[in-house]
Amino acid sequence: MLLNANVPPGPLDQKWTWHRSHIKLVNPANKRKYTIIVVGSGLAGASAAASLAELGYNVKGFCYQDSPRRAHSIAAQGGINAAKNYQNDGDSVFRLFYDTIKGGDFRAREANVHRLAEVSVNIIDQCVAQGVPFAREYGGLLSNRSFGGAQVSRTFYARGQTGQQLLLGAYQALERQIGLGQVAMFPRHEMLEVVLVNGQARGIVVRDMVTGEVESHAGEAVILATGGYGPVFYLSTNATGCNATAIWRAYKKGAAFANPCYTQIHPTCIPVSGDYQSKLTLMSESLRNDGRIWVPKKAGDTRHPDQIPDDERDYYLERKYPSFGNLSPRDIASRAAKQVCDEGRGVGPGGLGVYLDFRDAIQRLGVDKIRDRYGNLFDMYERITAEDPYQVPMRIYPASHYVMGGLWVDYNLMSNIPGLFVLGEANFSDHGANRLGASALMQGLADGYFVVPYTLGNYLASSKLEKVTADHSAFKEGQGYVAARVSKLLGIHGQRSADSFHRELGRIMWEFCGMARNDAGLKTALQEIPALREQFWANLRVLGSGEELNQSLEKAGRVADFLELGELICRDALERRESCGGHFREEFQTPDGEALRDDQNFCHVAAWEYTGDGNAPRRHVEPLEFENVELATRSYK
Numbered sequence: 189m190l191l192n193a194n195v196p197p198g199p200l201d202q203k204w205t206w207h208r209s210h211i212k213l214v215n216p217a218n219k220r221k222y223t224i225i226v227v228g229s230g231l232a233g234a235s236a237a238a239s240l241a242e243l244g245y246n247v248k249g250f251c252y253q254d255s256p257r258r259a260h261s262i263a264a265q266g267g268i269n270a271a272k273n274y275q276n277d278g279d280s281v282f283r284l285f286y287d288t289i290k291g292g293d294f295r296a297r298e299a300n301v302h303r304l305a306e307v308s309v310n311i312i313d314q315c316v317a318q319g320v321p322f323a324r325e326y327g328g329l330l331s332n333r334s335f336g337g338a339q340v341s342r343t344f345y346a347r348g349q350t351g352q353q354l355l356l357g358a359y360q361a362l363e364r365q366i367g368l369g370q371v372a373m374f375p376r377h378e379m380l381e382v383v384l385v386n387g388q389a390r391g392i393v394v395r396d397m398v399t400g401e402v403e404s405h406a407g408e409a410v411i412l413a414t415g416g417y418g419p420v421f422y423l424s425t426n427a428t429g430c431n432a433t434a435i436w437r438a439y440k441k442g443a444a445f446a447n448p449c450y451t452q453i454h455p456t457c458i459p460v461s462g463d464y465q466s467k468l469t470l471m472s473e474s475l476r477n478d479g480r481i482w483v484p485k486k487a488g489d490t491r492h493p494d495q496i497p498d499d500e501r502d503y504y505l506e507r508k509y510p511s512f513g514n515l516s517p518r519d520i521a522s523r524a525a526k527q528v529c530d531e532g533r534g535v536g537p538g539g540l541g542v543y544l545d546f547r548d549a550i551q552r553l554g555v556d557k558i559r560d561r562y563g564n565l566f567d568m569y570e571r572i573t574a575e576d577p578y579q580v581p582m583r584i585y586p587a588s589h590y591v592m593g594g595l596w597v598d599y600n601l602m603s604n605i606p607g608l609f610v611l612g613e614a615n616f617s618d619h620g621a622n623r624l625g626a627s628a629l630m631q632g633l634a635d636g637y638f639v640v641p642y643t644l645g646n647y648l649a650s651s652k653l654e655k656v657t658a659d660h661s662a663f664k665e666g667q668g669y670v671a672a673r674v675s676k677l678l679g680i681h682g683q684r685s686a687d688s689f690h691r692e693l694g695r696i697m698w699e700f701c702g703m704a705r706n707d708a709g710l711k712t713a714l715q716e717i718p719a720l721r722e723q724f725w726a727n728l729r730v731l732g733s734g735e736e737l738n739q740s741l742e743k744a745g746r747v748a749d750f751l752e753l754g755e756l757i758c759r760d761a762l763e764r765r766e767s768c769g770g771h772f773r774e775e776f777q778t779p780d781g782e783a784l785r786d787d788q789n790f791c792h793v794a795a796w797e798y799t800g801d802g803n804a805p806r807r808h809v810e811p812l813e814f815e816n817v818e819l820a821t822r823s824y825k
């Protein structure tokens with residue numbers, strides 16, 4: 189397997205400009221001869237589909253929701269980063285680049301991250317032009333707030349609904365092109381196979397989720413913008429529909445899967461409340477601008493928070509990381525929360541919680557200001573917990589939230605399969621081993637609005653593409669595979685629901701491959717997951733039929749893929765014998781409990797090649813070279 193990152197020559201800050209000026213173009217009259225398949229209508233997919241259609245390509249868009257505007261991106265709360273330096277507080281493209289590289293614990297590709305920082309400024313202009321209602325200062329200028337891992341304020345936001353407003357912008361751009369006939373949109377269609385002809389991605393096989401019909405769609409290139417696989421942990425802050433199926437099918441067709449073990453556990457989620465919960469709720473990181481995190485100093489202290497005086501409280505992030513305090517990056521803040529709970533100082537039922545307290549901010553700024561900044565998040569918290577966060581501190585605990593791993597892509601965002609591009613959370617991304625808050629929206633929109641419109645054209649203009657239609661035998665084969673798999677799931681007639689297998693997989697993943705991982709635990713998981721998978725295929729029960737809207741069938745297909753991906757995640761975590769970012773191997777830590785990297789042996793991307801069912805996947809590496817930043821020990825103290 190060849191993993192050529194195709195990073196352009198020249199100085200770091202000139203690479204993207206050089207590349208854009210030298211890559212091949214498709215002339216306007218030829219663009220309409222190409223059909224581009226875009227799977228996913230979140231920020232990455234909608235922005236790509238709209239931009240490509242605007243350029244003149246024919247686009248076919250797919251999503252499994254009933255409307256493209258219901259993609260998971262709508263849930264994003266806190267904000268989107270950009271190096272505008274509106275605050276005059278010392279921000280720059282280089283600083284955003286550096287913060288992202290450092291935040292990712294020096295496990296991302298320099299050139300990609302620099303480009304991300306460069307185009308971040310264009311994203312804000314684009315979204316403002318679309319009418320996205322970003323928060324504004326009194327004088328009318330766009331407002332900013334701070335997010336973790338940065339000492340400048342560079343996060344643009346629309347209250348606690350930034351994802352929704354950004355997606356409405358991208359969706360309107362997409363709808364415009366649907367109206368013009370340049371995009372054909374297929375909602376409620378689930379992609380279940382990617383089709384290759386002569387080694388190039390030439391289309392997909394989808395299932396119409398309403399009728400059950402299996403269909404083929406051919407084109408000159410395929411873009412996967414299918415989001416993250418956080419729900420492999422069962423409980424996560426992601427929408428319950430988020431899944432790995434599209435990228436897993438691509439992996440099984442030869443696309444390399446990079447760094448699957450880099451998963452992000454977010455520190456500020458509403459704690460688990462019972463066994464029958466299907467998802468968890470995020471309390472945006474933006475709350476850490478004004479909320480202070482603490483636990484009682486004494487283990488087993490069950491007094492009401494009001495009864496615990498300040499000198500008996502441990503504001504542990506402020507104590508341990510005085511420079512960044514409550515705005516320490518997510519991996520650090522999550523581990524610190526786990527640590528204090530492990531010491532018996534957690535609060536709430538089961539001791540699995542820490543306080544996020546607004547008492548001081550309300551005293552300082554007044555309740556109206558806090559309501560203005562975070563009102564909808566406070567309301568959400570109260571609806572879920574029946575506690576009023578204006579009166580008592582919120583209780584929060586870490587939960588699975590985001591995945592930095594995904595399909596390997598080169599500088600052009602193309603996987604190792606020619607013609608298969610991967611955008612947004614679905615690719616292995618620019619975030620290394622830990623993503624900084626407010627950088628996922630930035631990356632998804634950078635990929636869709638500002639990168640792929642150039643790099644896709646270069647691919648089309650420089651590739652030999654024979655004429656292929658959906659009648660090609662490769663599509664027949666793909667449809668046969670999909671139909672057989674659906675029948676197989678329906679035909680087991682066992683005793684257990686897909687959901688019960690999913691919950692059990694989640695328990696294994698959280699216990700052995702969650703916030704802390706070790707050799708023995710990962711080996712246990714690698715025994716338990718295949719055994720669970722075997723039970724799944726022997727004892728699954730899917731109610732209903734394949735010719736109707738059948739959520740139990742959809743779920744079964746996704747869980748089947750999670751049961752394979754979970755194993756790859758644990759295998760990757762076992763092989764990476766170092767700690768970095770969100771991947772914390774207990775054997776590799778500094779005396780004060782911080783992640784201990786091994787740059788000598790692991791300063792690389794691990795990319796996995798599928799070698800057939802029942803065979804061990806092959807691990808490849810893309811070495812990471814740092815020419816512009818020094819590989820430093822990450823410190824937020």
Ligand SMILES: Cc1cc2nc3c(=O)[nH]c(=O)nc-3n(C[C@H](O)[C@H](O)[C@H](O)COP(=O)(O)OP(=O)(O)OC[C@H]3O[C@@H](n4cnc5c(N)ncnc54)[C@H](O)[C@@H]3O)c2cc1C
Binds near residue numbers: 230630632
């Ligand atoms: C609660 C929450 C809050 C967040 N807040 C922030 C924030 O404030 N700032 C920030 O930067 N990031 C935030 N994030 C992260 C960010 O929202 C996501 O990383 C980002 O929105 C992902 O966008 P995407 O376009 O890659 O994928 P998604 O928005 O997940 O879209 C995936 C699309 O793919 C489609 N799809 C998937 N599989 C298939 C298939 N097999 N067939 C057909 N279609 C398919 C779906 O229908 C959907 O349209 C948050 C995440 C969560 C969970």
